[in-house]
Amino acid sequence: MSSDTENPLGPPPWLNAPPVEPYPYEDTYDLRTGPDLHPALLGLLPFVGMWRGRGQGGFPEPEDYDFAQEIVIRHDGRPFLMYESRAWRLDAESKPAGPAVRELGFWRPVLVNGRPGDEMEATMMTQTGVLELYLGKATGTRLEMATDAIVRSPSGAEVTGGHRLFGIVDGALLYAHEMSGNGQALSPHLSARLLRVGG
Template identity: 70%
Template sequence: MTDENPLGPPPWLNAPPVERFPYEDTHDLRSGPDLHPALLGLLPFVGLWRGRGQGGFPADEDYDFAQEIRISHDGRPFLRFEARSWLLDADSKPLGNWQAEQGYWRPVLTDDGRATDEMEATMISPEGVAEIYVGKTIGSTRLEIEADAIAYTPGGLHVTGGHRLFGIVEGALLYAHEQAVDDSGLRPHMSARLLRIGG
């Protein structure tokens, strides 16, 4: 037997370098690709948001944090969700990085490509947790999703349940996130009010 490929080396092996990624996503609806028609119901959520909130469980004590959330699109029928937060002291000064998340929101489509009010979402965090959420949009300013499946790495946080509510209230993005760890039952985890700073 021989390890040689009778067809020769694959064509990409010695190909020239590739230019930068040509299909950027955007949180600014005035530039970049057009928003996919299936996402029109989620239009108010698209943007760059920044604000503050309070967290608790599973931390030992409640804490204050600041957060930036970017909800963007690339023209396809889903939204990209990116969040990063940092702890604040009693004087609102930064104390250091806190939690981060990335994921995708997507409406369930009919056979002819129209969006329904049913939603699916995936979320992943550096704590070794991956979550699949299902839920519904209520009008165009409220999204409620509940964890349908959760996986965590052997050394990851043992998240066993999750519920998230997002809403646009007087132009601000508000959310409440409940979490269960080791079958504790859902308990308040993080909530915040963020103002649109871009998009």
């Protein structure tokens, strides 16, 4: 609506409303605080927490590289998990050498007649202009999923497929991420071992 057009209903009620208070709902990666975990997420409970560790990256980079990473998997009482990853490259002396991939996403168990099974859906998005939809299964302490659809921005990275495997092994979060793109089939992209530091 142009500024010189008068709204016959008057200004919208939010136009001159006072500032809102801080977000009134809590989300957490610590199962001892905040809202109760939704019953549909009980199968994913081992993944909830804050994790830090190291890994190695590869394709599509021309050479392998080492990185450090922090992953936070949290909930707000509803039937999905929020996933956030921050990674940074390490130099030959294991010192920070610059930021690497950041990723945000949501993991959702598929509900059938209101009850969760082992089927999973996940959306994952990076700063490289790529949004991936994954489908897979969560069984025990293992989550495996593959891309069902990928959307790229016009300048986004040329990603055409992905496969991810997460698992809790001896209390650590291990994962392997394969990627296809740039005319190449699925190839090792990232793998890491992270230790629980919170939650």
